[in-house]
Amino acid sequence: MSRTVRIIGAPMDYGANRRGVDMGPSAIRYADLADGLEAAGVEPVDDGDLSMPRAEERDPDVGQPSRGNAKFLREVEGVCTKLSDRVAATLADGEFPLVLGGDHSLSIGSLGGSARETDLGVVWFDAHADINTPETSPSGNVHGMPLAAALGRGLFGETDWAPAPGLRESSVAYVGLRSIDEQERELIHDSELTAFTMADIDERGISAVVQDALDVATDGTDGVHVSLDLDWLDPKTAPGVGTPVRGGVTYREAHAALETLSRRDDREGFLRSMDVVEVNPILDEANETATLAAELTASAFGKRIL
Numbered sequence: 001m002s003r004t005v006r007i008i009g010a011p012m013d014y015g016a017n018r019r020g021v022d023m024g025p026s027a028i029r030y031a032d033l034a035d036g037l038e039a040a041g042v043e044p045v046d047d048g049d050l051s052m053p054r055a056e057e058r059d060p061d062v063g064q065p066s067r068g069n070a071k072f073l074r075e076v077e078g079v080c081t082k083l084s085d086r087v088a089a090t091l092a093d094g095e096f097p098l099v100l101g102g103d104h105s106l107s108i109g110s111l112g113g114s115a116r117e118t119d120l121g122v123v124w125f126d127a128h129a130d131i132n133t134p135e136t137s138p139s140g141n142v143h144g145m146p147l148a149a150a151l152g153r154g155l156f157g158e159t160d161w162a163p164a165p166g167l168r169e170s171s172v173a174y175v176g177l178r179s180i181d182e183q184e185r186e187l188i189h190d191s192e193l194t195a196f197t198m199a200d201i202d203e204r205g206i207s208a209v210v211q212d213a214l215d216v217a218t219d220g221t222d223g224v225h226v227s228l229d230l231d232w233l234d235p236k237t238a239p240g241v242g243t244p245v246r247g248g249v250t251y252r253e254a255h256a257a258l259e260t261l262s263r264r265d266d267r268e269g270f271l272r273s274m275d276v277v278e279v280n281p282i283l284d285e286a287n288e289t290a291t292l293a294a295e296l297t298a299s300a301f302g303k304r305i306l
């Protein structure tokens with residue numbers, strides 16, 4: 001019997017400073033995601049979109065933490081709490097949760113749901129480290145904070161909704177970093193996180209780097225969450241993102257990465273949950289970034305050229 005992949009749309013834009021990323025889920029669906037998944041040999045079931053709370057007249061300061069800066073944190077909490085429950089329920093039904101974003105703050109919910117009763121490894125494909133806290137964030141945008149939140153760092157450690165119970169720093173591996181804020185840099189150096197930057201990919205090649213990231217994420221864990229931020233790719237290939245950074249992976253490197261992951265998953269069966277985030281159709285060119293997101297997701301589930 002083929003694996004059921006439950007598609008959960010999360011049209012979240014409270015974590016980013018650019019509107020439009022809330023249209024990501026429909027753009028990715030429109031790019032034939034379901035057909036791609038079927039071609040990969042899994043059975044897609046679409047749950048539709050989570051409803052988003054109305055922001056208090058879109059005043060980013062409402063619900064601000066007592067220290068630091070985290071815009072729309074109350075709205076992010078509301079969405080992530082719901083998403084976490086949905087992801088946990090999907091896993092409890094023996095299905096695979098595939099979350100479509102929306103901005104990257106939604107990963108606080110996917111990680112929380114996936115790591116509720118499970119020791120979880122994470123592979124984070126991103127240009128950014130997303131490990132700011134309200135205390136360190138230069139922007140106040142929560143999409144730059146999801147890993148800090150799920151790891152219970154800083155102010156997030158004082159909340160009951162953000163920390164993901166079964167997530168440890170030492171089981172998280174980044175792939176493709178190239179834009180890191182000063183305080184994030186210090187934090188990564190002082191942490192047990194594993195960070196593969198674009199320089200590592202230049203030097204060693206994408207497949208070797210992904211194999212190492214998977215070693216980190218599978219070691220001593222019961223499953224792996226994959227978080228795919230489309231700004232991981234070079235903006236020439238994936239222009240429809242709110243925080244583009246030049247020097248990203250190419251189209252071929254991206255497919256090779258997800259194929260490497262899926263080939264190894266065929267043997268070891270660790271893949272547990274995934275989110276695909278930061279597609280912003282307003283900034284895109286003829287839906288090419290959403291199309292790429294759909295294609296890369298199919299590669300992750302085993303779609304092959306031949």
Ligand SMILES: NC(=[NH2+])NCCC[C@H](N)C(=O)O
Nearest residue numbers: 104128132139141143144243
């Ligand atoms: N998921 C993302 N696109 N994150 C971008 C974060 C950018 C920057 N480091 C910040 O914290 O504001």
Ligand SMILES: [Mn+2]
Nearest residue numbers: 127128229231
């Ligand atoms: Mn990013």
Ligand SMILES: [Mn+2]
Nearest residue numbers: 104126130229
């Ligand atoms: Mn990100």
